[in-house]
Amino acid sequence: MRRNSGLFFLLLWALHVMAQPHTIQGSLKTQDGKAVSHASVTIRNTEGRIVAFKSSDAAGNFVIPLPGIAPRDSLILYINHLGFAKVNIPLAANRSRYDVILEEKPIDLSEVEVKSRPRISSRGDTLSYEVSSFAKAADRSIGDVLRRMPGMEVSESGQINYNGQRISNFYIDGDDLLNDKYSIGTKTIPYAMVQKLEVLQNHQPVKVLRNKAFSDRVAINLVIKDEARLELSGQAKLGLGLPHQYDGELNTLLFNKKYKMLNVAKGNNVGNDLARDFTAFNLSDGLSAAGNSRPTALLSPGTISNPMLPKQRYYFNNSGSLNANNLVNLKSGLQLKVNINGLVDHNNLVYNSRSELYLADDTIRYTERQDIGRSPFLSDIGFHAMVNKDRYYLNHALKVAYSGETGASSLLGNGIEMHQRLHNRIRDFSHTLEYVPALKSGDVIELYWYLNHYNQPQTLLIQPGINEASLNDGMPFERIHQFAETPTWFNRVSAAYRLTGGVIRQRYGLGVINEWQQLRSALRLTQVDGHETPYLGSDDNNLHWNRHRFFVDGVYEYKRGDWEAALTLPVAIQQIAYRDGSFALDELDRRLLFNPSFNMKLMTNVEDYLSFNYHYNQEMGNINGVFRGAVLANYRSIEANDADLQERDNHSVGLRYNFQRAIHLLFVNAGITYTKSMANTIASSIVTDVLSRTVLLPFDNDVSSFSASGGVSKFIFALGATASLKASWNSSRFNQLLNGEALPFSNRSVTVNPSMEARLFNKVSITYSGTGVWTTSRLVNQKATVWVDDRRIRQFDQSIGLTYAPVKNTFLRVDGRHQHISQQRQAEISYFFVDATIRHRLVKWRTDIALDLTNLADVTAYETYSLSANQLGYSYYQLRGRMAVLKWTFNL
Known part of the structure; x- marks a missing residue:
């Protein structure tokens, strides 16, 4: 017994030693x-x-x-x-x-050589920026540094472009942790964790297809420093201020080879729109690849448009969000990933507008005032399992989402006072399965399945009853109730065989696409005595829609020397059937579709290329273009249709030149695009001072547009500055049918965007960005072939920022923004906004303390003009006043 006890304690001691x-x-x-x-x-x-x-x-x-x-x-x-x-x-x-x-x-x-030259290197199709050589002491996130890199562009929404081209993937040490909702990463990841930012040109995310399939994608990869991979890090932020302001955040980060996480919880009422953290830039959930076109929402709260201001200026909110992204790489090569998003919000907007609609012999005027309270929410969970190896690719994705919004507003339209409430819910489920194996011969098989269910039921309530002359035979009534929904099932199954040998690589595929939809709507009026009656001007919609397409396609790719080209020849047999017994509607359409496309690329040297593309798309309309029953889309607009299924032929031609000199930090791009669309239907609107009716009618309608754009981005070594200039010119011609009169229009616009960021005297840096827009709308007199009723609007938006570091780890920043708007026969509008920030870094305590002062000029109202075809709009918005928020940031 003692011997056994001794062995037992010896074993415990050994285990204790091993556990140390x-x-x-x-x-x-x-x-x-x-x-x-x-x-x-x-x-x-x-x-x-x-x-x-x-x-x-x-x-x-x-x-x-x-x-x-x-x-x-x-x-x-x-x-x-x-x-x-x-x-x-x-x-x-x-x-x-x-x-x-x-x-x-x-x-x-x-012997010490001081080098201020930013470091950038190029190897094959990969361009690497050394992050530390572009960073400044005042920077916080990798997004701050990214905006300063020549050739890179980050929009206010967070979308990233490289030399004028949108990126397709955002990787962290080679892993796509965030899918295409990457703006949360650029805001959260500290720049000090990142060693290099790599631009992957001609990127192919599926390894088995690399060097076997044409690709002109551009992706970004953040290379994390070795020491930053070892430990969990993060930040805790707390901000309190006046008047009654709060801003908080807690995030945790870990980026090693086996496990990656980026989890963020936020809450604020300072005007930060947390919904932008969930913006999807490239539809990576498979919608675009599957060819799924979701039905658009039928109901809306009105005609409100957002002002040309940062949302923080006019967003009165109370918001909270959770963004959890976790990824595990197993030894077998299997990658497991879960993305969880959640948002709750309540916000208010005060809006006034005045619009004038110009017709040949009449002008229709409308005034509107709304005080809107919205309560949106979002929840979605995505599960991904993927194996991406040189011999095969396997991807399984499952996504479940439930989101929506409830909005209530007090409204005054052309002197009519009313209240309205819009209830909107979205249920979304999707499943994706992909398997791409390589055979011993080197050829590749591609198998794909995508299944999606989507529904967006909406309810619009308006009280008291309005427009009784049009809606209720002139009799007063109490309330309007409009319901609409379009439940949809979508399915795509396809298979392809890719021949990777020979001078011309070939891919042959076949598949089937199925779409089942039902559009249901009901317009009800509550009478003075309390009973509910249907709208007598139209029956309800109960439209059943089926679209089935069987397709085969051939893809032929050529690559020899500096030339690369891809020709796609898809042929499809499509059947569309739709019926609604209330309108004796029972239609069947079968036809053969042929939608070829051609892409060509010529490398003029190692870094530069010229590309050309042509696309022809013969498409048919959707369920929103054939319903017959009237739908009150908003309090002043009724929509219905009186035409057969829409047919549209689209031609698009584009030419683009990309020039870069990485060693000189110079990036240039230019391109032109021409599109022409020919449809067999046109939207006809009957507009009065109180209500507009829109009906799709069977008349030919041609729309054409031409655009030219260019951009240059350069690091100026003598000034230590990054400077860029973008410009674009757009022209479009289209037809409108208003009050029974055909009105051909031509719109033209010119946009110029200069920007620069420079460092002065080591302690001072200055930033500048500007936007100038010149827009012209003209009604074409076809008989006289001259331009008539010329209307122009000019908009200038300029921002300048000055950062000063008086002592080490202390930063003072002042930002000013000036806007100027002018329009013919209208008073000019100008605004100037000023913000300031004082920040001190306590290195020993790993803490930052900052005081943010917003809208020091106390601009509390904003007016602007808009111009679209023959409609001139004036809008007024209430803005947030002065704010002061003291923020503590502790680095975990």
Whole structure:
């Protein structure tokens, strides 16, 4: 018994010893016995990668826990400190303490070369920006640095473009953690964690298809520093201010090879729209690839448009959000990922408008005032399982989402006072399965399945009853109730075989697309005596819609030397059937569709290319174009249709030139595009001062547009500045049918966007960005072939920022924004906004303290003009006044 007990305790002791973390400890001293503090002490493997690190303390001591990932005798102890010679010591299996005497190594200042030139390198299709050489002390996130890199562009929504082209993927150390909702990453990831930003040109995300399929995509990859991969990090932020302001955030970050996470919880009432963190830029959930066109919402709260201002100026909110993104890479190559998004919000908007609709012999005027309260919410969960290897690709994705909004408003339209409430819900489920194996011959098979269910039921309530002359035979009534929904099932199954050998690579595919929809709507009027009656001007909609398409396609790709081209020849047999017994509607349409496309690319040298594309698309309308029953889309607009299924032929031709000199940090792009669309239907509107009726009628309608754009981005070494200039010109011709009169219009616009950011005197930096827009709308007199009723609007928006660092770790920033709008026969409008921030960094406490002062000029109202075809609009918005918020940011 004693022997067994002794063995038991011996086993416990052995397990206790095995459970103890292995550590390496020691001390650093000079030859005369002085302690060496703040030295970098790292443990690296034989490949030179850091597996653990610490800094020596004030007494020169260090203690480093060793992860159990490799034998101790396969690791090396590295010691580095400015002014001392570097030390490399291989670790011994039976030794845990290392007391090191450092040899002093004086620095010859005459040999030190100060290099302010930003570092950028190019290797094949990969362009690498060294983040530290573009960063400034006042920067916080990688997004701050990204905006300063020549060739890169970040919009206010967070979308990233490289040399004028939208990016397709955003990777963190090679993993697509955020899908295409990457704006949360650019706002949250500290720039100090990132070593390089890589631009992946001609990117192919599926490894088995690399060098086997044409691709002109551009992606971005953030290369995380070795030491930043080892530990969990994050930030806790708290802001409090006046009047009654709060702004908080808690985030956790971890980016290593096996596990990645980016989890963020936020809440504020300072005007930050948290919904932008969930913006999807490229429809990565498979919708665009599947060819799914979701039905548009039928009901809306009115005619409100957003002002040309940062949303923070006019967004009165109380918001909270959760954005959780977690990814695991298993040894088998399987990658598991879950993305969870949640948002709750309540916001208010006060809006006034005045519009004038110009007809040949009449002008229709409308005034509107709304005080709107909205309560949107969002919740979605996405699960992804993926294996992406050189021999095969397997992807399984499941997404479930439930979101919506409830909005209530007090409204005054052309002197009629009313209240309205819009209830909107979205239920969305999708499933994607892809399998792409490579055969022994090198050829590739592609299998794809996508299934989606989507529904958006809406209810619009308006009280009291309005427009009784049009809606209720002139009799007063109490309330309007409009309901509409379009439940949809969508399915796509396809298979393809790709021949990767030979001069011309070939891909042959076939598949089927199914779409089942039902459009249901009901317009009810509550009479004075309380009973509910249907709208007598039309029956309800109960429209059943089926679209089925069987398709085959051939893709032919050629690549030889500097030339690359791809020709796609898809042929489809399509059947559309729709019926609604209330309107004796029972239609069947079968036809053969042929939608070819051609892309060509010529590399004029290693960095520059010229591309050309042509697309022809023969498409049919959707369920929103054939319903017959009247739908009250908003309080002043009724929609219905009286035409057959819409047919549209679209031609698009584009030419683009891309020029870059990475070593000189110069990026240039230019392009032209021409599109022409020919349809067999036209929207006809009967407009009065109180109500508009829109009906789709069977008349030919041609729309054409031409656009030219260009941009240049350059780092100016003499000034230490990044400067860019973009310009575009657009012209379009189209027809409108208003009050029975055909009105051909031509719209033209010119846009110029200059910007620059420069560093002055080391402590001062200045930023500038501007936008100038000139818009002209003209009614074409076809008989006289001259332009008549010329209307022009000019808009200028300029921002300038000045950052000053009076002492180390203290930053003062002042931003000014000036807007000027002018329009013929209208008074000019000008605004000037001023914001300021004072921030101090407590390095020892790993804390930032900042005071944000917003709208110092106290601009509380905003007026603007808009111009569209023959309609001139004037809008008034209430803005947020002065705010002061004191913020603490603690780096975990």
